[in-house]
Amino acid sequence: MTTPAYGAYAADKSLEPIEIERRAPGAGDVQIEIAYCGVCHSDLHQVRSEWGGTLYPCVPGHEIVGKVSAVGDQVTGFKVGDTVGVGCMVDSCRQCQSCQEGEEQYCTGTGFVGTYNGATQDAPGHTLGGYSQRIVVDEDFVLHIRHSEDQLAAVAPLLCAGITTYSPLRHWNVGPGKKVGVVGIGGLGHMGIKIAHAMGAHVVAFTTSESKREDARKLGADEVINSRNSEEVESHAGTFDFILDTVAASHDLDALTALLKRDGTLTLVGVPEHPHPSPNVGNLIFRRRAIAGSLIGGIAETQEMLDFCAEHGIVAEIEMIRIQEIDEAYDRMQRSDVKYRFVIDNSTLAA
Numbered sequence: 001m002t003t004p005a006y007g008a009y010a011a012d013k014s015l016e017p018i019e020i021e022r023r024a025p026g027a028g029d030v031q032i033e034i035a036y037c038g039v040c041h042s043d044l045h046q047v048r049s050e051w052g053g054t055l056y057p058c059v060p061g062h063e064i065v066g067k068v069s070a071v072g073d074q075v076t077g078f079k080v081g082d083t084v085g086v087g088c089m090v091d092s093c094r095q096c097q098s099c100q101e102g103e104e105q106y107c108t109g110t111g112f113v114g115t116y117n118g119a120t121q122d123a124p125g126h127t128l129g130g131y132s133q134r135i136v137v138d139e140d141f142v143l144h145i146r147h148s149e150d151q152l153a154a155v156a157p158l159l160c161a162g163i164t165t166y167s168p169l170r171h172w173n174v175g176p177g178k179k180v181g182v183v184g185i186g187g188l189g190h191m192g193i194k195i196a197h198a199m200g201a202h203v204v205a206f207t208t209s210e211s212k213r214e215d216a217r218k219l220g221a222d223e224v225i226n227s228r229n230s231e232e233v234e235s236h237a238g239t240f241d242f243i244l245d246t247v248a249a250s251h252d253l254d255a256l257t258a259l260l261k262r263d264g265t266l267t268l269v270g271v272p273e274h275p276h277p278s279p280n281v282g283n284l285i286f287r288r289r290a291i292a293g294s295l296i297g298g299i300a301e302t303q304e305m306l307d308f309c310a311e312h313g314i315v316a317e318i319e320m321i322r323i324q325e326i327d328e329a330y331d332r333m334q335r336s337d338v339k340y341r342f343v344i345d346n347s348t349l350a351a
């Protein structure tokens with residue numbers, strides 16, 4: 001079915017209207033009319049080919065919420081009219097150990113199929129994401145949304161920013177009695193603060209934007225540090241159980257590893273275009289500190305996160321945009337000028 005979308009034809013081109021084809025729903029598929037789609041910094045990295053390997057035309061978008069408009073014969077979990085979400089994955093091999101353990105994002109068979117730029121038999125041979133009016137997805141990769149209807153736009157960012165912060169916070173057992181740092185208060189970081197706070201941790205926000213100090217407290221931070229003020233940073237040396245680094249640009253990690261307690265972990269989720277400077281080994285070995293990485297979260301865990309957020313009244317802080325404003329939104333995101341996630345009103349695709 002022909003579907004209006006927005007995409008880019010090359011790394012140095014603006015996004016523009018583009019007609020794409022969605023497959024007719026197969027037996028196990030759910031067809032979704034997209035109401036809103038969040039704008040992740042990964043969309044920008046991908047469209048501008050900052051990671052290399054971008055396939056064009058590129059239609060980004062992996063923070064998708066909307067309504068089911070059709071289901072295949074064998075779909076059991078969803079019906080027409082349901083409010084649903086789709087995150088960063090639309091398929092995986094389903095057989096490897098990671099898939100069987102519900103960690104599809106770490107699929108070692110075919111690798112997970114990204115919601116955009118992933119391999120598919122559908123035209124044009126790679127997946128096209130949520131900057132579009134509709135999408136067709138296997139039901140195993142569709143999520144139930146249990147927030148109230150009026151929160152729908154602000155739920156969209158949970159599908160990537162929410163799960164990418166929830167998963168490592170859970171994996172490294174963040175909770176009461178733990179001192180947790182969240183570095184970079186953008187789309188991911190602001191969700192990290194809210195979720196870590198709801199998990200009961202003592203949360204310390206690190207920002208380079210003095211203007212976000214007050215906001216960070218409102219989001220749930222117990223303390224806020226200007227990461228450019230070395231005195232302020234160093235006063236917390238050796239005190240953190242866990243630090244989640246969401247920064248989208250290359251930066252020095254030593255100032256952060258020095259803040260960890262013995263056996264503490266610094267987990268990187270930001271994926272900058274250029275590598276971070278090599279970390280100081282001494283900082284790590286003398287306290288058995290670790291630097292780790294984490295990728296989104298599995299489908300079951302994404303549902304768990306959505307339900308956790310619904311129960312705790314957690315949604316993203318958003319600025320709604322029309323699809324026609326997407327290039328300007330990217331430029332503002334590049335300048336850390338977003339409070340705290342742009343969300344596209346997909347009805348503007350029809351304009």
Ligand code: NAP
Binds near residue numbers: 043184
């Ligand atoms: P974002 O909204 O742009 O937020 C990034 C924040 O990092 C900025 O708001 C800013 O916060 C801080 N920052 C930016 N440039 C900086 C610099 N030069 N030095 C220090 N701090 C800087 O981006 P996002 O959507 O949250 O995504 C963050 C990163 O995570 C991106 O690289 C994205 O691709 C990646 N990502 C990874 C996964 C995963 O599965 N691992 C999933 C989604 C996204 P302050 O103003 O507070 O300093």
Ligand code: ZN
Binds near residue numbers: 040160
């Ligand atoms: Zn994302």
Ligand code: ZN
Binds near residue numbers: 100104106109110
């Ligand atoms: Zn697999």
